[in-house]
Amino acid sequence: MVSAPSPAALPAVSPRALQLVQSLVRMDTVSHHSNLELIYFVRDELACRGVTSRITTSADGTKANLFATLGEGKPAGLILSGHTDTVPWDGQDWTLEPLSATVKDGRLYGRGSCDMKGFIGMALAHADDFLRSSAPFAMHLALSHDEETGCIGVRELIADMKDAGIAPLACIVGEPTGMVPATAHKGVYRYKCCVRGKEAHSSLTPQSVNAIEMAARVVCKLRDMAERFEANEPRCEGFDVPFSTASVGQFHGGTADNVVPRDAWFRYEFRNLPTADVTSMQNELLAFAQGLQPAMKKITPKAGFRFETICEVPAFLGSPNDAVTRLAQRLAGTDQTTLVAFGTEAGLFKIAGIATVVCGPGSIEQAHQPDEFVSLEQLASCEAFMHALAATKQIG
Numbered sequence: 001m002v003s004a005p006s007p008a009a010l011p012a013v014s015p016r017a018l019q020l021v022q023s024l025v026r027m028d029t030v031s032h033h034s035n036l037e038l039i040y041f042v043r044d045e046l047a048c049r050g051v052t053s054r055i056t057t058s059a060d061g062t063k064a065n066l067f068a069t070l071g072e073g074k075p076a077g078l079i080l081s082g083h084t085d086t087v088p089w090d091g092q093d094w095t096l097e098p099l100s101a102t103v104k105d106g107r108l109y110g111r112g113s114c115d116m117k118g119f120i121g122m123a124l125a126h127a128d129d130f131l132r133s134s135a136p137f138a139m140h141l142a143l144s145h146d147e148e149t150g151c152i153g154v155r156e157l158i159a160d161m162k163d164a165g166i167a168p169l170a171c172i173v174g175e176p177t178g179m180v181p182a183t184a185h186k187g188v189y190r191y192k193c194c195v196r197g198k199e200a201h202s203s204l205t206p207q208s209v210n211a212i213e214m215a216a217r218v219v220c221k222l223r224d225m226a227e228r229f230e231a232n233e234p235r236c237e238g239f240d241v242p243f244s245t246a247s248v249g250q251f252h253g254g255t256a257d258n259v260v261p262r263d264a265w266f267r268y269e270f271r272n273l274p275t276a277d278v279t280s281m282q283n284e285l286l287a288f289a290q291g292l293q294p295a296m297k298k299i300t301p302k303a304g305f306r307f308e309t310i311c312e313v314p315a316f317l318g319s320p321n322d323a324v325t326r327l328a329q330r331l332a333g334t335d336q337t338t339l340v341a342f343g344t345e346a347g348l349f350k351i352a353g354i355a356t357v358v359c360g361p362g363s364i365e366q367a368h369q370p371d372e373f374v375s376l377e378q379l380a381s382c383e384a385f386m387h388a389l390a391a392t393k394q395i396g
Contacts (some may be wrong), residue, residue: 013380014125021121021379022101025110031085031148034062038084042066042124042143049127052116056160058153063145065157069166070130071138078324078395079140079171079354081239081345082120083147083154086112092370107373112360114374119174122361122382129390137288137395140168147345150190150311154345158352170324170395171349176367176374180338181328182358186239187315188343189278190269192308193218193289194254198300199262207294207301208260212253215264218305221288222246222268225281236273238339244272244279267310271343274317314347318357327395328359331388332381340364359385 021340043053046068069077089098096102098111110119125139130139139165142161145153161168175182195218197209202302226246233244246268253264272278289305296303318325320337329335342364349356361378 013376015385016385018103018120018376018379019127020125021108021113021118022103022110022120024117025101025108025113026099026101028255029084029086029112030088031146032088035084035145036062036064039064039066039143040268042068042120042141044128045124046070046141049131051127051131054164055159056156058145058156063153065145065153065160066141066143067157067161067166068141069138070127070137070141071133072137074138076167076169077138077140077390079142079168079349080119080123081142081144081171081173081349082116082123083144083359084120085146085148086115086370087148094370095369103376106376108376108379109371109373111372114176114372115364115367116175116360118176118362118374118379119360119382122379122386123174125383126386126390129208129387133390135390135392137169139389140166142171144345151313151343151345152349154348158348162352166270168354169244170327171354171356172324172328172348173344173346173349173356173358174382175340175342175344175358175365176362177338177340177358177362178363179359179361179378179385180334180336181325181332181334182338182340183318183322183325184236184238184274184339185316185342185344185346185358186244186271186273187278187309187347188269188313189282190267191282191309192265192310193268193305194265194306194308195263196306197260197262197264197296197303202258202260205260206350207299209299211261211264214292214296214305215251215253215266215291218285218289219248219251219266219268222248222285225284233273233276236275236339239273240341242273244270244276244281246270272315274315276315288300313343316344316347316350316356316358318346318350318355322355322357323395324355325357327392328357331385331392332359333384342367
């Protein structure tokens, strides 16, 4: 078994690895754009080494996932997983060009540098090491599209992996954790509630169904639920907010002060603890809305509620005792673990029966921010992690 060096002993990040990360950051892979430039770049880098990549494309053909095995023929493998898409920077106050990949004051700046092209670039930079590795397991590189909009691409990637009969031993999701293995995160479930009422002149309100007011009742119910979670839900210590939350992010409705609004809609989310049942939360809200409908339909049968699912990112719950967690600790040179507040693809890998841990360079405090960056020290830590992984003899 090989341990990563301590931070004090870390060399500077290698020029080749830094160059690869910069190349990825300079590619515009904002979620509403294509990620094919990056996917084909990685495919070609691996093809030069004789590695064939499995590409699964989105329905419209503008985006793709990549799954590649380095060490073909070995009985099983370890997934290094990363998402290729980034959030946009529109309206943010950047002092540097977001796609410049500028290195300055010990930091690499650029959209996606932290979340999470630093990890992807480091994994790709060590492809030769993984191919030469005497480890009894292969390394799988799994790159997905549209994680930021609801972990969409990884679902196709996992399905394709299963169809191909690939059964990995474990998975490391390289989201930014400061190179401290994370063993849990909350789920993120977002929905849209559309309300249809009946318009009327505001002097004739008894003849109308006010869509805004009906929506507001459901919003108040959601707030009551959030307060109940905070007051009564069993705590999951280690999270910065150790209980499930519920909140409304958008609300729209109405056309004029003297017109009772016919339509309104709002979007809301649950962030549930791994130990909480988000299905029961959503069902409680649906039942409340259904209870309001009979009175609405007395005015007009067309009145009522309609709910849409925006995204469902399941919570993740691993364990410090999992073999893959112990491996990540050893490779990172730490005996610590952590919990993270943000959602990742880890829960989907876990549901697929793959032991998973989250561990990658950078801090979530820099992700999605203007002048996003990852420190060169964190990239060097990740590089040491990859070196040690290539030399390891077992998981756990």
